[in-house]
Amino acid sequence: MNILLRITSYTLKFKLYLILGYICTVGAVISYLLIPELLGGIVDRIDPNSTNESIYKSLNLTFLLIILFSLGCTRGAFSYGQNYYGEALSFKVSKVLRDQLYDKTQKLDFYFHDKTHTGEMMSRVIVDIEGIRMFIPMGIVRSPYVFLMFFGSITLLLIKNFELAIYACSFLVLSGFLAARMRLKLRQIWLKVQEKNAELNALLQENLNGIKVVKAFYAESHQINKFSNTNEEFKELNINVENFRAITMTTVLFAYWATLALILAIGGLKVINGEMSIGDLISFMFYMQLLAMPVRMIGWLLNASTRGSTCGKRIFEVLDTKPQITNPSNANTNFYKMKGEIIFKNVSHQFPDAKSESVKDVNLSIKKNQSISITGEAGSGKSTLVQLLLRFYDPSNGAIYIDGKNIKDIDLGILRKNIGYVHQDVFIFNETFKNNICYGNPAASMDKIIEAAQIAQIHEYINSLPDKYNSLISENGANLSGGQKQRLSIARTLLLDPPILILDDSTSSVDASTEKDIQKAINKLISGRTVITIAHKLNNFQQSSNIAVMNKGEITEYGSHDHLINLNGIYKNIYELQTTN
Amino acid sequence: MIGHTFGPMSRGDSDDEMFGKLYDINVIKRISPYIWRYKKYSAIGAICTLLSASLAVLIPYFIKIGIDDYINNPNIGIASQKSGLIKISLIFGLTMFAAWVTNYIGQIYLARVGQYTLRDIRIDMFSHLLKLNLNYFQKTKSGSIMSRLMGDTSQLQESFSIVVMTLADILTLVGICATLLIMNFKIGISSLSVVPLLFIAVVLWQPVAKRAFIAVRIAISQVLSSFSENLNGIKEVQNFNREDNNNKNFNIKTKDHLNSALKAQKLSSALLPPVDILTSTALIIAAFVASKLILNDAAAIGVIIASVLYIQRLFDPIRNLMMQYTQIQRSMASGSRLFEFLDIKKSINKLEINMPENIIKGEVEFKNFHFAYDNNIEVLTDINMNIQKGSTVAFIGDTGAGKTTLASLITGLYPPNKDKGKLSIDKIPIEKYSRSDLGSQIAMVLQDPFLFQGSLKDNLKFNHQSATDEEIINACKSIGIHDYIISLENGYDTSVSERGVNMSQGQRQLMGFARALIKNPKILILDEATSNIDSISEQKIQNALKVLFKNRTSIIIAHRLSTIKLSDNIFVIRGGRIAEQGNHSKLMSLKKEYYKFTESSFQN
Known part of the structure; x- marks a missing residue:
């Protein structure tokens, strides 16, 4: 209920549409309720045997028909308004929700993104927002319509004939009971359906991403089995929903039908006994007909509201996620360039679900324009350490200072703008080369962009394309080689001109000659900056004054190349391994 | 009904301008074999649903008999009036009970067919996907593959229950027309004369609406692809501080989508007034004809009441059909894209040739x-x-x-x-x-x-x-x-x-x-x-x-x-x-x- 209220609060942002929707709803209901009364009158009017003393008797038939027609037109106009404003409102709200969700996912930290599957998230964007959207015209705009119609018809029935109306109500009680039961049950099943659906989508997405591995291992049938199991569960849940819906809906409908038969019998007897006029019975029947619509709609309404609240739950869950990495509230937000002196002080970090710390009590100080390297075994915490500097994560202990200021007190935007991060799995956007290069600095001039591309050794390639810098790159650079992507990301970073630069294993996945090209580009990139290089190949360390060796989250060796060789530890080991040719 | 008006959620390529017809014979042809696998369920489901719809059509007819033959027929004497009325009411009630049972059975069986079919289609899609040549994955955006498989199958899912309802609605429509004509041909034919007008309105409306809906599809596709790209490139987004900039771009895209959706909505709402106006027109015609007939004793009051009840319901199926119209179109489009995907050749098949051999040595x-x-x-x-x-x-x-x-x-x-x-x-x-x-x-x-x-x-x-x-x-x-x-x-x-x-x-x-x-x-x-x-x-x-x-x-x-x-x-x-x-x-x-x-x- 809370969730539905919250969805409702979104519609309040568009009060005009909401009000117009309601006005049209009331109009539609009134004209709709007047029609049976008029029809009963018309039948009375044209029935020569009718003994009723109604006012319709004295009225001109043509006049009555004109009123009927104008009521039809009025109802038409109002139902247009009701339908349009309701749906329009829903589209407006879904736009707001999409925008908010987008904004939120962009700003959420990596504690969130590490755990979130793209497929699962997209299922929220697509399916859940749609579920909320559908709830709005149904549940918010039309539900008063349904209730008005419902209670309006019942009131009129009670006025027409109290006793018959009481009989008619017997079925309403049954319907109401069933509907309430359905809502509770459906909600639970819906939630499961949505979750299963998301699971199915996540499976699909990961198979798309890992398609090469699936093929290389001939694991198609294995993966199909896995998918098939989830698919089967999804089907079962859906059948569950359908069964439940079928029994409730058909029963409600039957209750209505049976009541009609009951009214015919009891009302008919009354007419025969002379306790009631036939005209009254007829308009009573017409009013019963009116009830058919809200009865049918109650089912839809329940469905839309259960769906709305389950979908809403999944959307608000994301919107309510509090990022653990927050922007300091009182920080200076005017961009300034840092000098680039970095101090790690007793820095430790442990991932939420990890057993041990991935970074352990690291102390490291890097002077302005100094270039240091970090090496170490896979999983020794190198990448985590530099990502702490970027505040992708916050240290669980200790602090990091840049130019003597705790990075937690620096505006996130300014901090990250001052740090260039070239890493292994660069992401290339489905845009032009130009837009990819100026990604961090959209205002950059074309000259600057070309200059950056030239330094990054990618200019010649771009220039060889028919549309040059305006050539479109396909999704995640599918048409580019690993080296080209890497050079593109270097150009991107160059344009940012950051005082601090992190090169995280940026050349390891390319072949030797490409690596040479990239190294050339990097050499141009690093001058005049504070640089942290993470690498395995020691020949990437030429520029570094100091080298840190990490082991199980700790810096175990630190110093110049010669110093480390003399230590006779891990570093020397690697060095020997790489130089024995 | 589950999401009877599911909005424009499926996402296609922007170059994918295809928009389905209301009735696409190729899609029907391709889906049929799936449904055929569950022919027993389908047959039971279809027969029960049709039966239930036919029984429900009888409601005003029972009322007519009750009024004309018993309540308003003092000639047969009060005793037989009463017993006859009770008899017909009982038959009425029992018929409705039968309608209830058949309705329930029909619904669950058809739902089952729908769910089984969708399950099969999803599996076929998935295994087809895994068996496709690697070239395909290099050429096609993973986002658009996702949207195909995800969006299009859920579109089909939405439409399954609608198709069932629509079939029942069409049958109801036919039943109502037939009963109207049988009860009193003159009242029936004159009031039904408005129906062609509605069809003319729909025919005029359709091409205009079609364009509007294509625009919506394209717009939502842009929105979704930009969303998914951002999720994948989140490291770059945060590292390069693109949040505000991206928000602006994204807001433009959602705004475009909103505008096209509103335009399309105006068009689909525009069909409602004609329905209401034509309903009252039909009622007026019926009342007018009836008033003439009744004077000549050519029609009884019960017939008139039943006719009015029928005419009011006549447009319910049409109204439902219209509400579902866009969904059915969308599903047809999705269906045809799905099957188009299943038709992509998996050349790897050529490897599966008779004479299986085992690699023993590995030379x-x-x-x-x-x-x-x-x-x-x-x-x-x-x-x-x-x-x-x-x-x-x-x-x-x-x-x-x-x-x-x-x-x-x-x-x-x-x-x-x-x-x-x-x-x-x-x-x-x-x-x-x-x-x-x-x-x-x-x-x-x-x-x-x-x-x-x-x-x-x-x-x-x-x-x-x-x-x-x-x-x-x-x-x-x-x-x-x-x-x-x-x-x-x-x-x-x-x-x-x-x-x-x-x-x-x-x-x-x-x-x-x-x-x-x-x-x-x-x-x-x-x-x-x-x-x-x-x-x-x-x-x-x-x-x-x-x-x-x-x-x-x-x-x-x-x-x-x-x-x-x-x-x-x-x-x-x-x-x-x-x-x-x-x-x-x-x-x-x-x-x-x-x-x-x-x-x-x-x-x-």
Whole structure:
């Protein structure tokens, strides 16, 4: 209920549409309720045997028909308004929700993104927002319509004939009971359906991403089995929903039908006994007909509201996620360039679900324009350490200072703008080369962009394309080689001109000659900056004054190349391994 | 009904301007075989639904009989009036009971057919997807594949219940028309005369609406693709502080979508007033005709009442049809795109040819071999190569030289071109092997080992389900990842998050090696698999690789000297040709390509 209220609060942002929707709803209901009364009158009017003393008797038939027609037109106009404003409102709200969700996912930290599957998230964007959207015209705009119609018809029935109306109500009680039961049950099943659906989508997405591995291992049938199991569960849940819906809906409908038969019998007897006029019975029947619509709609309404609240739950869950990495509230937000002196002080970090710390009590100080390297075994915490500097994560202990200021007190935007991060799995956007290069600095001039591309050794390639810098790159650079992507990301970073630069294993996945090209580009990139290089190949360390060796989250060796060789530890080991040719 | 007006959610390519017809014969043709599988359920469901709809149509007719024959028929005497009324009411009630039962049975059976069919379609889609040629994945955006499979099947799902309802509605419509005409032809025919007007209105409306709905589809597709791209590139987004900028761009896209949706909505709401106006017109005509007839005693009051009741309901099915109209169109479009996808050829099929053979030894031979992908540009030229069983060979060369293509051919990922030389395993042409035979004996470790959802153990076993815990642990020990795994809280049962973020690239690659070792294949291919391994781990796995290479044919694609040096024979590939071949010392002494390569890759 809370969730539905919250969805409702979104519609309040568009009060005009909401009000117009309601006005049209009331109009539609009134004209709709007047029609049976008029029809009963018309039948009375044209029935020569009718003994009723109604006012319709004295009225001109043509006049009555004109009123009927104008009521039809009025109802038409109002139902247009009701339908349009309701749906329009829903589209407006879904736009707001999409925008908010987008904004939120962009700003959420990596504690969130590490755990979130793209497929699962997209299922929220697509399916859940749609579920909320559908709830709005149904549940918010039309539900008063349904209730008005419902209670309006019942009131009129009670006025027409109290006793018959009481009989008619017997079925309403049954319907109401069933509907309430359905809502509770459906909600639970819906939630499961949505979750299963998301699971199915996540499976699909990961198979798309890992398609090469699936093929290389001939694991198609294995993966199909896995998918098939989830698919089967999804089907079962859906059948569950359908069964439940079928029994409730058909029963409600039957209750209505049976009541009609009951009214015919009891009302008919009354007419025969002379306790009631036939005209009254007829308009009573017409009013019963009116009830058919809200009865049918109650089912839809329940469905839309259960769906709305389950979908809403999944959307608000994301919107309510509090990022653990927050922007300091009182920080200076005017961009300034840092000098680039970095101090790690007793820095430790442990991932939420990890057993041990991935970074352990690291102390490291890097002077302005100094270039240091970090090496170490896979999983020794190198990448985590530099990502702490970027505040992708916050240290669980200790602090990091840049130019003597705790990075937690620096505006996130300014901090990250001052740090260039070239890493292994660069992401290339489905845009032009130009837009990819100026990604961090959209205002950059074309000259600057070309200059950056030239330094990054990618200019010649771009220039060889028919549309040059305006050539479109396909999704995640599918048409580019690993080296080209890497050079593109270097150009991107160059344009940012950051005082601090992190090169995280940026050349390891390319072949030797490409690596040479990239190294050339990097050499141009690093001058005049504070640089942290993470690498395995020691020949990437030429520029570094100091080298840190990490082991199980700790810096175990630190110093110049010669110093480390003399230590006779891990570093020397690697060095020997790489130089024995 | 579940989401009876599901909005424009499916996402297509922006160039995908196709928008479905209300009735697309091809889609119907393709779906029919699926439904045919459940013909018993479908038959029961359809018969019951139709039966129930026909019974429900009788309601006003019962009322008419009750009024005309008994309530308003004092000639037969009060006693028979009463007993007759009670009898007809009972029949009425019992008929409705029958309608209830048939309605329920019909609904659950048809729902079942729908769900079974959708399940089958989803499975077909998924297995088709996995069996597609790798080329497809390079050409097509993963986002658009996702939207196809996800969006389009859920569109179909939405429409299944609607189709059932629509069928019942059409039947109701026919039943109402028939009863109206039978009860009183003059009242019936004159009031039904408004129906064609409605059809004219729809015909005029449709082309206009169609354009509006296409615009909505294109707009939402832009919105969704930009959303998913941002999720994938989140590191860049945050690192480059693009949040505000991206928000602006995204807001423009959602605004576009909103505007087109509002435009389309105006059009679809525009159909409602004609329905209401025509309903009252029909009522007026009926009342007018009836008033004339009744004076001549040509119609009884009950007929008039029943006619009015029928006319009011006449437009309910039409109104429902209209509300569903856009959804049905959308589903047709989705259906046709789905089947279009299922029609993409999976050329890999050609490999599944009679005579299955088992790879026993693992000897690989290329003879005068040429190869081109779909675009007919030759990527391999005149390859002659004989890889002895149990030997270790290395392919080296620049990116794009053709190394990976060579390896992919051996694994059967691409079928060889016809009449362009021979590729054989154990002297038998590769075309003769079934995919599962190749699969059981060949493993390939790629640069990105990709870890799937599930536990580490699941990932290590992968499709080699018969592996025992002991085998897994032994493999992990010899690869050198065991210590790391047991250091995790849940050990081998630790689950992997999608991008394996908490594991470094190197660790993930070690997982890839262990995965291959557990499979224990006759032929092992390492495609740039060692490039992400750091030097320290590299040292660890040198010995593991030796274990891995033992007793099997191993093909290494690498640019790391320490790995290459493990091989008996080295092929230097350049521009799709073999430029040099021989062992390390032989190639070093040649002082050509290989020599240059080693020089460039190592000078410390």
